[in-house]
Amino acid sequence: MSSRSDVAGRLRPWSDVALPALTGVAMLTAILFVFVVVPDEKVQGVVQRIFYFHVHLAWMAFGGFVFVAATSAWYLRTGSRVADRYAEANAEVGLLFTTLVLITGPLWARPIWGVYWTWDPRLTMTVVLWAIYAAYLMLRRLGNGDETILRYAAVLGIVGVLDIPLLIIAVRLWRGIHPAVMLSDDPEAGLRDPTMIWGVILSGIALGLLFAWLVSLRARFAAIDDQLALRALESERR
Amino acid sequence: MSGLGFLAMAYTAIWVAFFFYLMSLGRRARRLEQEIETLRAAKER
Numbered sequence: 001m002s003s004r005s006d007v008a009g010r011l012r013p014w015s016d017v018a019l020p021a022l023t024g025v026a027m028l029t030a031i032l033f034v035f036v037v038v039p040d041e042k043v044q045g046v047v048q049r050i051f052y053f054h055v056h057l058a059w060m061a062f063g064g065f066v067f068v069a070a071t072s073a074w075y076l077r078t079g080s081r082v083a084d085r086y087a088e089a090n091a092e093v094g095l096l097f098t099t100l101v102l103i104t105g106p107l108w109a110r111p112i113w114g115v116y117w118t119w120d121p122r123l124t125m126t127v128v129l130w131a132i133y134a135a136y137l138m139l140r141r142l143g144n145g146d147e148t149i150l151r152y153a154a155v156l157g158i159v160g161v162l163d164i165p166l167l168i169i170a171v172r173l174w175r176g177i178h179p180a181v182m183l184s185d186d187p188e189a190g191l192r193d194p195t196m197i198w199g200v201i202l203s204g205i206a207l208g209l210l211f212a213w214l215v216s217l218r219a220r221f222a223a224i225d226d227q228l229a230l231r232a233l234e235s236e237r238r
Numbered sequence: 239m240s241g242l243g244f245l246a247m248a249y250t251a252i253w254v255a256f257f258f259y260l261m262s263l264g265r266r267a268r269r270l271e272q273e274i275e276t277l278r279a280a281k282e283r
Binding site for chain 1: 244251259270277
């Protein structure tokens with residue numbers, strides 16, 4: 001009977017043991033802070049606690065897509081399979097995080113705005129970002145490893161990242177209604193309690209570690225997939 | 239629904255999504271294991 005470490009080869013102390021363990025501890029600590037330690041925000045009440053994860057899900061996704069652009073540029077320049085695998089892994093995990101941003105956002109909006117969704121510039125740009133990287137992954141799947149398609153996808157991965165600065169400045173540029181989540185002009189509202197700041201920091205660390213762990217797993221499976229395809233090709237030639 | 243209900247739904251969605259993604263990675267790992275076994279068997283023949 002084979003174990004999971006058979007697929008990955010030898011057990012790697014950092015990515016197989018330390019990273020998942022650290023992620024678990026950080027996540028439990030973050031959840032404890034978000035649900036038990038931090039007080040309710042004065043204006044939004046209990047529903048504001050959604051933002052401790054919502055905001056970091058968005059930032060981690062943005063970071064992942066910036067990484068997609070950087071590794072795609074590296075792939076276009078050098079043809080490196082490692083760069084391409086990391087681009088795909090970051091796009092997939094980034095898309096998962098963006099999907100969760102698009103789910104948790106409306107669940108916050110309904111009790112605060114009275115509607116689940118409005119075509120506010122920032123919300124619209126987030127949907128556009130999601131669609132770009134969903135198209136990037138679909139293009140790769142349809143290409144089925146074709147080098148030309150992978151290069152087209154890499155270009156899309158680079159172009160897509162241009163949506164992020166637009167998304168960030170959208171609130172100011174087009175006067176959208178999406179709130180400046182963490183800071184408020186009201187001296188009594190926003191993150192006024194020090195434990196709230198800790199809640200923000202800890203949830204950021206937890207989601208950052210989770211993102212890194214998922215990307216490392218995904219990239220590793222892609223590397224094994226590549227090796228298997230190569231071996232299968234070699235044995236066919238013999 | 240109360241604010242608490244929306245909060246519960248948001249965090250449930252987050253954990254369910256992460257759980258299913260990890261499950262899908264597990265399925266990929268099992269598929270790769272099977273492919274490795276097939277290649278090993280072919281090599282030994």
